Amino acid sequence: MSDTAILEIVELADGEVVLRPAEASSEPLVSIRFSEEAVELLRRSRFDVAREMLDHAITRSHLWEGDDDDGALDEVTTVH
Numbered sequence: 001m002s003d004t005a006i007l008e009i010v011e012l013a014d015g016e017v018v019l020r021p022a023e024a025s026s027e028p029l030v031s032i033r034f035s036e037e038a039v040e041l042l043r044r045s046r047f048d049v050a051r052e053m054l055d056h057a058i059t060r061s062h063l064w065e066g067d068d069d070d071g072a073l074d075e076v077t078t079v080h
Contacts, residue, residue, distance in 0.1 A: 009051055015039065017050035030054060 006022040007029070018028035032050045034042065042049055 009054055011047050011050075015046075017047060017054075019054050030057070 007019055008022045009017060009019055011017050015034065017032045019030040020026070020028040032053060034046055034050075039046060
């Protein structure tokens with residue numbers, strides 16, 4: 001059996017986009033909710049935008065690399 005997690009990106013009925021384990025009914029790992037203004041601006045592309053945000057977060061972070069440190073981030077960055 002593999003230790004690889006299978007994750008899925010799903011848009012819920014309320015418009016929230018979540019990242020969750022594919023075969024679990026637990027809480028989402030990440031959720032993205034767009035404001036009404038953003039929904040108006042993005043229209044049908046909001047799922048694509050959310051997917052790119054999640055892809056960037058996963059590939060540009062150290063979330064799943066198995067680092068030997070205590071899990072603390074070296075630098076905290078806020079993007080507005």
